[in-house]
Amino acid sequence: MVEEIVHPKDAYLRSDRFPHIWCPGCGLGIVLKSYVDAISKLDIPYNNHVLVSGIGCTARLPGYANVDSYHTTHGRAIPFATGLKIVNPELQVTVISGDGDLFNIGGNHIIHAARRNMDLLVVCVNNFNYGMTGGQHGATTPEGARTSTTPYGNIEHSFNLPYIMSSLGASYVARWTSLHVRQLTRSIMKAMKIRGFSFIEVISPCPPNFGKYNRFSDGLSQMQFFYENSVLDNNADLSEAYIDFTGKRPLIVGEFVHRIRPSYIDLEKELIRKAMEEP
Amino acid sequence: MITIDFDSEKIYKTGRTPINLQNFRKPLGRVHIIAERCKECGYCWTYCPKEVLEKSDYVNKNGYHPPRVKKGRENDCVACGMCEAICPDFAIFVEEIKNE
Ligand SMILES: Cc1ncc(C[n+]2csc(CCOP(=O)(O)OP(=O)(O)O)c2C)c(N)n1
């Protein structure tokens, strides 16, 4: 039964840390797979990849990837990554972090990075709660959903992440679930080649927290929900693309935005060139 | 020999057999399972399009049942790679058998 065999992706992993800490059925391992798959297929030099995260279960992800990786403080992955990119624009800087990290404590940073069209790829793994700390609700928890801190159902309106990111002018915006693993890999590959701010939301199961409170008995039942309710619509009206788990509305996925806009690094280079010319 | 991803039975059912069908063959895959990494989420055996995998009765050191290839289905894997892609724990991968 026990085969002494090496997984073909182990070369891109810190495999001595496996098995990883994530729960059975957690979607985070699939996102890690997509990331390493993407970098293994792209022609970007391996040593140019940098992976940055904040704090949370998702934020443990860079610790498993065998690239230069930074596990920063809670909510501060974006400013850290911005600094890396400005100082060394040759780097391919990717941020992979959780919904709470990027849109609650770090919400201010991400809106300004998108507004500036900063040259970063941000992958937000949205499990609709703070997984690491016991499943508390946050800005991404769907209206009506239950969590450990909204036991009677969430009365707040939730963030609709692709809509926000698109309205701020991001160059690239997509949303997949952890079931759409091939599309996610292709999206990451595409986004890494785009100048400016790229944003990918990945809807992901968190079986012991969000899953348990919302009648998904395990990861598989939440994956089956994605399977049954996902609708691919690249031209979706993003104002309607918010998520709930009632099963009454489609879970809209796709590549929603891909626009050519000058990126922060482009504009900065141009500015420096002009300033140097002045007498 | 050229390998493409298709189901020859389906083509027969449409009644339109491509004239160069003999130039193609169904890919054949061999599944490798790193049993000690598995956490029994069930994604691989649920999303395998050829229903090649099932839960085994082996218990790994963390108490989980890893997948195994069903008896009699050893030659049914088409090396599509879905199990490898969907496994959150890097516990399964497929190798395509290429015998010219
Ligand atoms: C400054 C600070 N405040 C609060 C915490 C506690 N904390 C740790 S992880 C986390 C939430 C993470 O949520 P998310 O980003 O959604 O990650 P997930 O675990 O769901 O992947 C919080 C509030 C902390 N570590 N630091």
Ligand code: SF4
């Ligand atoms: S608590 Fe949730 S997000 Fe954290 S490892 Fe477990 S399933 Fe994943």
Ligand code: SF4
């Ligand atoms: S490669 Fe495809 S057909 Fe083969 S076992 Fe995996 S999912 Fe099934």
Ligand code: SF4
């Ligand atoms: S997908 Fe991976 S972790 Fe889940 S049951 Fe299959 S081999 Fe085990």
Ligand SMILES: [Mg+2]
């Ligand atoms: Mg979260």
